[in-house]
Amino acid sequence: MYTGKIRQILLITDGCSNQGENPIAMAALAKEQGITVNVIGVMERDVIDEKGVTEIEEIALSGGGVSQIVYAQQLSQTVQMVTRKGMTQTIQGVVNRELQQILGRSKTIEDLPPEKRGEVMEVVDELGETVELEVLILVDTSASMKHKLPTVKEALLDLSLSLNARSGNNYYSVFIFPGKKNDVENLLDWTPNLQKLTTVFSQLSTGGITPTGPALRTALSSFNQQKSVRSLLSNDDESYLEESM
Numbered sequence: 160m161y162t163g164k165i166r167q168i169l170l171i172t173d174g175c176s177n178q179g180e181n182p183i184a185m186a187a188l189a190k191e192q193g194i195t196v197n198v199i200g201v202m203e204r205d206v207i208d209e210k211g212v213t214e215i216e217e218i219a220l221s222g223g224g225v226s227q228i229v230y231a232q233q234l235s236q237t238v239q240m241v242t243r244k245g246m247t248q249t250i251q252g253v254v255n256r257e258l259q260q261i262l263g264r265s266k267t268i269e270d271l272p273p274e275k276r277g278e279v280m281e282v283v284d285e286l287g288e289t290v291e292l293e294v295l296i297l298v299d300t301s302a303s304m305k306h307k308l309p310t311v312k313e314a315l316l317d318l319s320l321s322l323n324a325r326s327g328n329n330y331y332s333v334f335i336f337p338g339k340k341n342d343v344e345n346l347l348d349w350t351p352n353l354q355k356l357t358t359v360f361s362q363l364s365t366g367g368i369t370p371t372g373p374a375l376r377t378a379l380s381s382f383n384q385q386k387s388v389r390s391l392l393s394n395d396d397e398s399y400l401e402e403s404m
Contacts, residue, residue: 164291165249166194168378169242170218171234171311172299172371173201175211179342180372182214186222189379196222196375197245199238201231201307218371224248231307235314239321242294243287250286254279288325293349295332295378297371305365312360319353332381336374337367343377 168189176182186196200215202208212228219226225244229237255267258279268279298304298311315333322329331353338344346359 164293165246166293166382167245168194168196168295168297170196170198170297171201173303174208174301174369175214176369176371178368178370180376182371182375183217183221185372185375186218189375190223192379194382195224195245195249197224197241198226199241200228201234202228231310234310235317238314238318242318246287246292247283250283254283289327291328293330295381297374297378298335299369300335300363300365301369302366308363312356315353315356334374334377336370342370342373
């Protein structure tokens, strides 16, 4: 049985980045560090920015994650689905690598006989309920997101309720971009309680640029800082599932 944690960045945005580093390159860097980047594109009905959609898909592809384009009304359900799907995809990647070591380089879960495949997927499902999950949520607060933020808040609270039903531990952190003074602002430091967002989300203001690349860079730094702090507090050796497909 695997032990450890899965680390995800969940990027919620509705537009093209226009400031700082290339977000696609930053997503690739995240994948190299064992952090999956999942992206949800929030669109208005009948208004689809093709350039924005392409960027959303390419960020997720480079980050080894899942992308989904939705209308704001569907956001709550989609946030839960993408987070769960990203977990399953990461675990399947780890299991596939284990199978390749045992059975040969070309073997994956899909190559197993139906009965064995079912048994392996049961293990994948169980791991999805038991491994520790760290989700850093990046929320675009540029001007075009103004009317979508209440829906984003509801979606994140629904995500908290959904994931709290797991037996594994969950830790969340929330950053917004742009911030009031900087490109990126830490709205909620690492905590198991996402409901703390209730008090802060209503105070957010929107406007300005869309520095998606700098936001992803800051997210990576937050994961690394958290890992450093934990290593100082504990001498236990941890085995991480910090891998992406």
